[in-house]
Amino acid sequence: MNGNEDFMCLNAVREALKVIDGKWAFPVIGQLYYGSQRFNGLRRSLGGISIKSLTIVLRHLEELQVVRRQIFPTVPVTVEYSLTEKGREYRAVLMQMRRWGEKWTIDSGK
């Protein structure tokens, strides 16, 4: 076992874990796969999320460069949230989770 490689692996996985930290990160990312959305649109799609929670999770995902916040100079200004390439590629992680989850929960419930 290579200690340095192990360390890199730990760091890489930790970086991926940061993205889905908290209750709302995954549902927000899931919604943004359908396309860019405005704050209130996201709130509606995620029925039940508070303004505060959505603000926090969007900032968190912006800091990780998973979500992009774009401001359009309309009157009043339009703010849209979308996934960056880094965010879109995170889909591979979620798909792998889905595969595992479907195998080990839905099957075992039969």
Add this chain to the structure above:
Amino acid sequence: MNGNEDFMCLNAVREALKVIDGKWAFPVIGQLYYGSQRFNGLRRSLGGISIKSLTIVLRHLEELQVVRRQIFPTVPVTVEYSLTEKGREYRAVLMQMRRWGEKWTIDSGK
């Protein structure tokens, strides 16, 4: 988009997310990939984890049937923790996280 399929997907991903909830679940699973371990061995490998935290995370993973707790009738009894098949197959999720993490953090640091 199929609402029912979406719902199953959400549930499957949520099930996978439960596994790595908390600070210590990933390091514990990572250690157990090397083979079964006793409580104190795990504690040593994970330097810095408290008895309470390790107890909690092991119970959490046992409840999810990701970790198996086996008692051997030695004197005094030996208790060993190992990954179940469900736990071993979780590796695919962690490997996908690693791939994503390595692409998006180590590369971007160059």
